[in-house]
Amino acid sequence: MLHHLPVPRRLQGRPARLLRRWLALSLLLSGLITLFLPASARGTPGTATVVSARDLPAGSVLRAEDVSLVDLPDDVRPQGATGLPSSVEGRMLVGAARAGEPLTDVRLLDAGIPGSGDPESSTVPVRLADAGVAELLRPGRRVDVVAATEAGHEASVLASAAVVAAVGDQGTRDPKASGAGSKGPLVLLSLPSAIATRVAATSLERSITVTLR
Template sequence: MALRRSASLNPTPLTRLRQALQPDWVHTMRARRIAAAALVVLAGVAAIRSDPDGDRTAAVVAARDLAPGITVTPDDVLVENRLATTLPDGSQADLGGVVGATLAGPVRRGEVLTDVRLLGSRLAKAAAGPDARIVPLHLADNAVVELVRTGDVVDILAAADSGSNAVPRVVASDAVVVLVSAKPKSATAANDRVVLVALPAHAANAVAGAALTETVTLTLH
């Protein structure tokens, strides 16, 4: 074995002559085979590596800081190509599914808009379970509205008109605040602010019914 290896490293004059007399096409064929093998290897590497463009997908993002409760306009959002692995669940790819919707919370410029950022059944489900409903409330004390924030967990109390002797009662517990309407610029509209809460369907219907005939307020957890 050692003798054979030594012979390959130190070819005899006859071997050198034979190699020199080989036609050019032999050397060319050998070079082509080497090049073809290299191309096969490169093709395999390219197939294994992911395509950077294929890993990106469209996503709707905020074009500027957005306040909760606003109706999204085309000027508020734009579509960008983002890495698919960085997108959160529920991200929106189409402007049509976002423009005209109401924001359920504040959004920073460049933030990807997801389904739970928009008022709708998915927001209610995320906040209070699969059969959840969203109920709008006008509170008796506007000062309470100033204290409530999106994501707060509250109990809802109702009572007859303040002129009666009715004792307030708890209509529902563990409601999740999903939106507090923005403070109006006009002082005359201060009492028009609305708090949206998410509740299971049965409790939501009870709260909505009480809000029709009674005064309601919240206690914060």
């Protein structure tokens, strides 16, 4: 007849302790997985947001295939974002955008009528003193506007971080003109309205150039 061998006292409570530890570890792992899951997978409600569908260069005029919709949680959705793809189509990017980047109002210009759409912003046409500088500009580029040195005036910065909204046809340049001092095509610059007025007035009296950022 077989007899059960006595279980040592130090082993009697081990299965229960192991079970408790296993449950605690499972709960910890579940919490970590939930924490790092996307908001949509966690069931957190999101808001439809227009993002770039691919990498886009500065100056791109947005088409339907350039954007897509994703749901973003409100705590990470930037201000000025939109959920209407039609509201960004036909508008111009003032800077490069990575694939999946939300497209906010401050990143867009109206391509047909250059300007930011901001009532406190204006677009100023200027003709740069050096045609060669204008040839380096592209829509979306940021520049500093400088009034050149002239009799009785020292060079001065009229505006910082102006956005190039558009550059006139390079073919309008006088083919007989060459080198520094030859007038280039009109360049449209988007600026705060108060500064835009100053730039427009100064451009009538002094030569204007820009420095690239």
